[in-house]
Amino acid sequence: MESGRDAISTPTDLLAGHETRGVRRRVGAGVTSITTIGDPHEVAVFTGDAAEVSAAPGGGGGFIQELNSGSRHSARHRIATRCGRGLDVAATGVFLLQPTLVVLLSGMEILGGLLGGLTKAATVLGVMLLVYRILIFRRWRDEHAQVPRFIICFLVMVLELSIENCVVWLVSAWDQRKYDNIPGLQDNVAIGVNALSAISPMARWLVTRRAANILHFLGAQLALAFSVLWDQVPYSGFGIMARVVLTVAASRVLRMACFMATVLPNPRPGCYRRRFPPVPPGLWDTIKLGYTTIRGFGGCNDLIFSGHGAFWVLAPLAFRTYYPGHRLSTWVLWLALVHACVKDVVDEQHYSVDMLLAIVVTWAVWDWLAWVYPAGESVLLRRPVGSPPDRLNPGVVGLILVCLAIAGVIVIGGKA
Incomplete structure (x- = not known):
């Protein structure tokens, strides 16, 4: 790696011993940092103020983060886009x-009992769905x-x-x-x-x-x-x-x-x-x-x-x-x-x-x-x-x- 130039690292070099947790380290002049988070197939190379997240060779598509290294709000917004509704x-x-x-349903005893039954049924269905999702996760x-x-x-x-x-x-x-x-x-x-x-x-x-x-x-x-x-x-x-x-x-x-x-x-x-x-x-x-x-x-x-x-x-x-x-x-x-x-x-x-x-x-x-x-x-x-x-x-x-x-x-x- 040369000082003052963009840094290129392979997933093997960058992720050795850190496959499941984020890694941050300072590098030479002109390169802000190199960060990987959680996935061995993707690396983030920071040059200046922005970064591109790209798939490792053979890893498929990849996507662009364009993460401003000084903007916590920007990072939070990007995480928010990953959250489902x-x-x-x-x-x-x-x-x-x-x-x-x-x-x-206050005061309606029949409907009140029906609500209890529906709650139990929904609980059983929810457990069954949870088990199914665990099996296919x-x-x-x-x-x-x-x-x-x-x-x-x-x-x-x-x-x-x-x-x-x-x-x-x-x-x-x-x-x-x-x-x-x-x-x-x-x-x-x-x-x-x-x-x-x-x-x-x-x-x-x-x-x-x-x-x-x-x-x-x-x-x-x-x-x-x-x-x-x-x-x-x-x-x-x-x-x-x-x-x-x-x-x-x-x-x-x-x-x-x-x-x-x-x-x-x-x-x-x-x-x-x-x-x-x-x-x-x-x-x-x-x-x-x-x-x-x-x-x-x-x-x-x-x-x-x-x-x-x-x-x-x-x-x-x-x-x-x-x-x-x-x-x-x-x-x-x-x-x-x-x-x-x-x-x-x-x-x-x-x-x-x-x-x-x-x-x-x-x-x-x-x-x-x-x-x-x-x-x-x-x-x-x-x-x-x-x-x-x-x-x-x-x-x-x-x-x-x-x-x-x-x-x-x-x-x-x-x-x-």
């Missing part, structure tokens, strides 16, 4: 269709490359959640005023929303409806991850979920530190008598009791910050990061998050400061963990036309099933 419709439907039908090599990363992140999350499950019980059991009817703290957001509801029928209607719950947000995250089967996003589903689950673990470590450091009164006085047994006399027996129940609804103190809010916000964050562009689903997710947070405050499940900190802290952790699966460097380029499909690994399918089962136990079994 089917995910936009599906994710929006997850949040809007069922709540809308429930409102429209062509880019398994891209997913296999991210499996080790995902497994490590998932195991870290499971370990954290198991410890937190016990700690939630311990902070309630060790509360020196757990049997006192201590009034909750003043929440100005709750006061303002209740005052608005008293004068506005629309506001009152909004705060009395639970439009979205944890299953909706979980469904949106899974829709994003599985959308790779339909080529809706140019990323790996395992890569996306690796960052999601590690963010869950890291943010909730901070949450445990917060609510163990300072014991705050529950918004609903008298919680401990209603929900928890007497504290065993021994330390070991007390700790063992913390692992007998999945405590999806938390303990009997204000667990600052909200665990539900910290999980809910991951859906709009993931869509914003890996599904860029002006997408209806992303805005619906943010609005659903705001409504769910306000609803929790009005229902005295959390204080408004809990919801605010849940969003801010989790957002900060999400950005901090960008290195787990960086959106800008992990884009999967198109494969040449006619390239053979990758072989499906049964172990990967088994991993998907095991992880879905664990998620179901945590969310549904824990009544979260």
